[in-house]
Amino acid sequence: xxNESSMMAKSPPDTSTAAVDQALADLRLGARRLVDASLxxxxxxxxxxxxxLAAVAHDWVEAACRAKRIPPGSAARAExxxxxxxxxxxxxxxxIATLAELRTRPEPRLPGQPRLLHGQLRVPTxxxxxxxxxLLFRGVIAETWLQPDATPEQLCGDAPARLARRTTPPPxxxxxxxxxxxxxxxxxxxxxxxxxxxxxxxxxxxxxNDYLGPYFxxxxxxxxxxxxxxxxxxxxxxxxxxxxxxxxxxxHITGSTASHDAIVWGADPAERQRRQLAxxxxxxxxxxxxxxxxxxxAIVPGxxxxxxxxxxxxxxxxxxxNNASFNCIATKMVITSRHWPQRGQFLDLISSILASxxxxxxxxxxxxxxxxxxxxxxxxxxxxxxxxxxxxxxVTPDSEPILFERESFVCVVGETALDAGAPLEFLDHAVDFxxxxxxxxxxxxxxxxxxxxxxxxAELDAALRRLRYGTIGVNQWPGLGYxxxxxxxxxxPGADLADVQSGIGFVHNTCLLDRPQKTVLxxxxxxxxxxxxxxxxxxxxxxxWKLCDLYxxxxxxxxxxxxxxxxxx
Numbered sequence: 001x002x003n004e005s006s007m008m009a010k011s012p013p014d015t016s017t018a019a020v021d022q023a024l025a026d027l028r029l030g031a032r033r034l035v036d037a038s039l040x041x042x043x044x045x046x047x048x049x050x051x052x053l054a055a056v057a058h059d060w061v062e063a064a065c066r067a068k069r070i071p072p073g074s075a076a077r078a079e080x081x082x083x084x085x086x087x088x089x090x091x092x093x094x095x096i097a098t099l100a101e102l103r104t105r106p107e108p109r110l111p112g113q114p115r116l117l118h119g120q121l122r123v124p125t126x127x128x129x130x131x132x133x134x135l136l137f138r139g140v141i142a143e144t145w146l147q148p149d150a151t152p153e154q155l156c157g158d159a160p161a162r163l164a165r166r167t168t169p170p171p172x173x174x175x176x177x178x179x180x181x182x183x184x185x186x187x188x189x190x191x192x193x194x195x196x197x198x199x200x201x202x203x204x205x206x207x208x209n210d211y212l213g214p215y216f217x218x219x220x221x222x223x224x225x226x227x228x229x230x231x232x233x234x235x236x237x238x239x240x241x242x243x244x245x246x247x248x249x250x251x252h253i254t255g256s257t258a259s260h261d262a263i264v265w266g267a268d269p270a271e272r273q274r275r276q277l278a279x280x281x282x283x284x285x286x287x288x289x290x291x292x293x294x295x296x297x298a299i300v301p302g303x304x305x306x307x308x309x310x311x312x313x314x315x316x317x318x319x320x321x322n323n324a325s326f327n328c329i330a331t332k333m334v335i336t337s338r339h340w341p342q343r344g345q346f347l348d349l350i351s352s353i354l355a356s357x358x359x360x361x362x363x364x365x366x367x368x369x370x371x372x373x374x375x376x377x378x379x380x381x382x383x384x385x386x387x388x389x390x391x392x393x394x395v396t397p398d399s400e401p402i403l404f405e406r407e408s409f410v411c412v413v414g415e416t417a418l419d420a421g422a423p424l425e426f427l428d429h430a431v432d433f434x435x436x437x438x439x440x441x442x443x444x445x446x447x448x449x450x451x452x453x454x455x456x457x458a459e460l461d462a463a464l465r466r467l468r469y470g471t472i473g474v475n476q477w478p479g480l481g482y483x484x485x486x487x488x489x490x491x492x493p494g495a496d497l498a499d500v501q502s503g504i505g506f507v508h509n510t511c512l513l514d515r516p517q518k519t520v521l522x523x524x525x526x527x528x529x530x531x532x533x534x535x536x537x538x539x540x541x542x543x544x545w546k547l548c549d550l551y552x553x554x555x556x557x558x559x560x561x562x563x564x565x566x567x568x569x
Contacts (some may be wrong), residue, residue: 030227078540157514180208293440302449
């Protein structure tokens, strides 16, 4: 098995244009089968995928750890489990529950009762009724706020009727251009398109992590056998051929804004500018996307206990260090009050925690160059190709505009201080700052003192209403919202191809909500047991595998072993 895994970790050969043609011909037949497939068939495919995934999960994770040079015993190995097989298994388990409910209900049951506040529907999306969420994520809740024109009668739009085949969708093929950083992204993007979008999928793997393709082929063999999924490999030339192929009806991109614009408007800068001015995109078929963010995390000033400061510092440090900071949702700007007495203590805590986390191999192309550019001339990688965690304190949009205007996609994070001192004044200024001074609309974090949350809920709610981000984490890394799968994941609505910002559209969303605007994720200032995604957790790998086993084959009898590992963290 070790030799086989080693071989499979290598990059597969590029797919020829003839093979892409054949894959799309297969998918055209599969697309017709998909729109005729019963709920029972699609549930069966998903259950079979869970069994296939469970069989290959350890090899999948080992391949990712080898590629990213994560050594045995490293806490970082848990990341590859949690944002790999665990996230994919969670998605499959939740969509199975949703599809099963559509057998007997007009819409799936929601985790809670929607409420109408300030003319906007707010729908509970976490904890779900499945997978023991309330026990495993104590104190964590999520509400998805729908766009103001959404009505209670149309919470889910036409999705339930279409998925239950009370209406017949047209056969279609979607091209998914896979992300190269997190293994769950291409997998769940493809699954969302197939199982919720009723589109057969051509998944084009990213060259950075195309070694995962064979594991995907094993995990999703039931979908491949059904003719609704094909996986291809290669560079930009293969991607361009697929994007412009007449058999492809829609395109989904996860990557950078630069990659998106090169695909949609042209790789040549002069052509791109000409086309943008003329509103003449190269790609005229529907394009959805998720393109990153200069992710902010604002700390509302207040009197925090040492335990609260420690927990929030650990959470921010984890959001920086996760996946060596090659995440579109890694914290990139900490926002504090210059007049907050605990500011220095808090920043020292973040720095101390980061210093305790071993540096990571900079596996993503261009990382050393971006580190030098965003790090202010910081040191190059060490002899093992590792980059240090770098917190740049007291930067401003005038002194270091690059940190505010572009996503670094490397382990550099800035800290900026606002002059507002009073908590509500700071909150008001911080919302304006995040909305107007930082690039992106994907996600933002906000740490809020307990007394403000309890005593001024209306003002806090007003601030959350004003924030223009697709996910907002209150006392919690908003990246958790990605892994929960029941809330929608995507940028704040309003972008278009000409000004794409952090992207267009949403994925995941196993509650099938129509017209989501944002998800507000809330957690207490301190969490017990310590979350498995904290870099300071003592037993994250064992806990992550327990969670994977639970999601692949849920059983209440598995909870004691999982809690045992959690309590030892």
